[in-house]
Amino acid sequence: MSDELLTLCLADICRGDKAESFANDPAGTVKEYGLSPDAEKAILDVDVVAMQALGAHPVLTMYLARSRGVSPSEYMQALRSERESAHDSGTRAD
Amino acid sequence: MGQISAAVATVHTPYIKAMVDKVDKATGDKVFKGFESLGDSIRSVNPDALVVFTSEHVLNMTPRCAPPFLIGTGPEHPIFHEPAFKLPAGALRGAPEIAAGLIKKFDSSGIDVAHSVHLKVDHGTVLPLDFMGLAFDFPVVPIVTNTMFPPLPSLARSYALGRAVADFVESDDCEANIALVATGGIAHSVGEPAMAMGIIDEEFDDLFLEALMANDDELLMALSPERISAAGNGTNEIRNWLALRGAVPDWKAHQVLTERRIEPWLTGVHQVRWTPPGQNK
Numbered sequence: 001m002s003d004e005l006l007t008l009c010l011a012d013i014c015r016g017d018k019a020e021s022f023a024n025d026p027a028g029t030v031k032e033y034g035l036s037p038d039a040e041k042a043i044l045d046v047d048v049v050a051m052q053a054l055g056a057h058p059v060l061t062m063y064l065a066r067s068r069g070v071s072p073s074e075y076m077q078a079l080r081s082e083r084e085s086a087h088d089s090g091t092r093a094d
Numbered sequence: 095m096g097q098i099s100a101a102v103a104t105v106h107t108p109y110i111k112a113m114v115d116k117v118d119k120a121t122g123d124k125v126f127k128g129f130e131s132l133g134d135s136i137r138s139v140n141p142d143a144l145v146v147f148t149s150e151h152v153l154n155m156t157p158r159c160a161p162p163f164l165i166g167t168g169p170e171h172p173i174f175h176e177p178a179f180k181l182p183a184g185a186l187r188g189a190p191e192i193a194a195g196l197i198k199k200f201d202s203s204g205i206d207v208a209h210s211v212h213l214k215v216d217h218g219t220v221l222p223l224d225f226m227g228l229a230f231d232f233p234v235v236p237i238v239t240n241t242m243f244p245p246l247p248s249l250a251r252s253y254a255l256g257r258a259v260a261d262f263v264e265s266d267d268c269e270a271n272i273a274l275v276a277t278g279g280i281a282h283s284v285g286e287p288a289m290a291m292g293i294i295d296e297e298f299d300d301l302f303l304e305a306l307m308a309n310d311d312e313l314l315m316a317l318s319p320e321r322i323s324a325a326g327n328g329t330n331e332i333r334n335w336l337a338l339r340g341a342v343p344d345w346k347a348h349q350v351l352t353e354r355r356i357e358p359w360l361t362g363v364h365q366v367r368w369t370p371p372g373q374n375k
Contacts, residue, residue: 004157005157007156007157007243008156008157008158011152011156011157011158012156014152015151015152015153015156015174016156052286057152057242057243057285058283058284058285058286058289058327059151059152059242059284059285059327060152060285061285062284062285063151063152063285066178075290076289076290077290078290079286079287079289079290079291080287080290080291082287083287083290083291
């Protein structure tokens with residue numbers, strides 16, 4: 001699975017013609033894209049860090065989070081926690 | 095033969111509207127007055143149409159199809175509904191004849207530009223026009239640059255795009271009075287960890303603006319993809335400013351407003367107007 005496919009899925013469900021379908025049936029809609037189980041789970045869990053680690057476009061992870069009711073501060077806290085955790089363990093998650 | 099009669103550039107961060115209450119009144123007033131001033135620059139020349147060098151945020155361009163440039167050719171451009179950003183509803187008026195002429199010029203100039211008769215526009219285009227009081231008063235030809243899905247057009251390509259716009263306007267194939275608007279940038283991150291860490295690359299903004307003020311297109315064109323990326327993924331939108339530079343290379347830049355760091359908006363706010371040779375600010 002390419003990160004482009006993950007980004008395409010996010011594009012369709014956040015800004016495209018799958019937005020309504022995703023709102024009504026998130027799991028069923030995401031299933032249509034043939035993503036890896038990790039990618040599907042990351043989207044359904046709105047796991048921003050995991051999605052970005054899998055190559056999702058950051059603009060779209062932000063749009064997904066917003067559409068699923070994640071506040072801007074929660075979104076940023078998730079990314080900060082990951083960055084701080086990576087720093088503490090001596091690795092950088094760029 | 096037509097003419098370019100005004101040129102302005104500014105940011106399009108949607109938080110200006112979505113989080114206007116998070117900023118102190120004095121700063122907010124300066125920002126909005128700056129937009130009004132840019133709008134006055136355009137309105138005072140009574141253009142037949144605005145050519146807007148702009149970016150979008152996953153709307154017409156997706157991994158399904160992401161050309162380097164995309165021009166809107168239709169009689170109108172529907173405004174994409176973004177409830178969080180409180181944009182006006184409806185559509186921007188288009189300028190199909192001017193768009194068609196531009197496409198011919200791009201083709202003869204060796205610049206490949208995709209075209210859409212149903213180009214949707216988002217806050218990247220609508221927000222600055224709305225703040226400048228121009229959104230529904232003049233026909234608009236949006237030229238969207240791909241700043242999201244690599245490979246992105248080079249800075250030189252964007253500059254050449256702007257040059258081709260000017261060549262068309264100043265040719266016998268055009269009789270219109272055109273105002274140019276560039277939106278986006280300057281240094282900012284969208285959705286990335288850098289945004290979460292509150293990083294705003296003021297050094298990049300300073301360097302970029304100094305080069306603009308000095309008409310140092312060579313320096314601007316030499317900015318590397320790595321340096322641009324390091325300043326944040328939204329910084330790719332400087333291509334729109336470079337396109338405007340390509341159209342009016344001998345015009346003089348004037349800073350209308352520079353707020354280097356507005357924390358709640360996660361970016362600086364920069365507003366620039368250009369004047370032709372022989373004209374004061």
